[in-house]
Each structure stands twice: as C-alpha cells, then as structure tokens.
Amino acid sequence: MNESNPPALDATIHHPTRLTMTAFLAGCAEAEFATVRDYCAISDASVSRIVTALEQAGYLHVRKGYLGRRPRTWLSLTQEGRAALDRHLAALQALAATARQAGTHTGQPQPDPSTAPRQG
Template sequence: MSESDRHDRIASEADARTADGVAALDAVLEHRARLAVCVLLSRHDEISFARFKQLLELTDGNLGAQLRKLEESGYVTLRRTFEARKPVTWYALTDAGKRALKTHLSALQALVAAAEI
C-alpha cells in the first residue's frame, strides 16, 4: 500500500468516525436552551421555572416552549406546587433524559477530539 493510499484510508476512517459522531447527536438537545436545561438538571434534583428563567435569561414563552419540547421527548417531568398561594412548576430530568444527555455530550466530545484546528 502506498503512502498516499495509507493516508487516504486513515482520513477516510477519521471522516467515518466524524460522521458517526454527528449521527449520534440528539436533535432535541442541539438547541442551546434545551441543552442548558438538561445540563443544569443533571446537577440538581429539580429546578423551578422561575429559576431557569433567571439562570438562562429567556422569556417565559421561549423557556416554556423549550421545556415543553423536552417534556414531549420524555427528557423532563414537571411537578406543580403552591408556595405562598402562588403556583410553582418544578422540572426534573428523567432517566431517558440522563441517557440522552450522556450520549449527546459523548458525541460532542468525540467531535471536538476529531477536529484538527
């Protein structure tokens, strides 16, 4: 095998690993707000809507839409309570959400490692 062929084979294998890494990315978690929500929830049992709004500096509508998408995907659950007669919505990461986040972050790490910058 010539040096050129060997180089092409190595490059082709690296490109295939990159393609595999891209394919392993979770489309739901590609949005920065949804990724941030899941990363925050991975460190806490629950976080309230108000706290997310404060941390992520999102509007009610945008945050609500992102949380709804995560809930529809089975990545988060919500629980409603009342504190001082005011409704509070709490969010928690599900087991499916934890697995999806772990897979997504592993794929991102592999892509970063594969980059030649």
C-alpha cells in the first residue's frame, strides 16, 4: 500500500458507535435490542438510527417477535455485515502498520515504549 492508495475503510461502520455495535454483534448469533443498547451505552433512538443505517446497507438483520406477551427486537449481523467488519478491521490494521512503517523511515528517533510515561 502507498499513500495514494489508502486502505478501504467502510464508511458505514467507521463511526465508533457503529463499529462498537457491529463488533459486539459479531460475537453472537443475535442479541436483543436492549442488550445492544446497554452494551453500547446509547439511547434507544441512537440504536434505532444505527440499526436503520446498517440494515439499509445489508449489514444487519432485524427480527421482531414476542417474549411472552412483550414485544422484542433481535439484531444480528448478516454474512455481508460480518465480511464488511472483517474488511474494515483489516483496513485499520493495514493503516496502522503503514503508519508505523512510515514512522520508522522518517529518520526521527522512535520513542522507546518501555520508557514512555504511564497514563492514568
């Protein structure tokens, strides 16, 4: 990869909250709306907006049903959504690797991570 050909980040899932939701859903077959909302620490309205965008992109499947008498909504990534997440994560890794490599070729001394001040 070179500077004129950056990795292909997925604009649909690039936003941190969308990426968080997508990554969470990649770890399970499906999850209830409220579980996703609580994990992402966002409002119902935000989950709904993100679900709509991901569903329109073909990345998310929405299943509605009942648990007893209570209506529920379950969310799951489609195969396309899982593939998009994999490509996006690979692009992030490639971007980071390229940046690290470019940093080693600048002629500037690189900081020693073992001597860096600790945050926190």
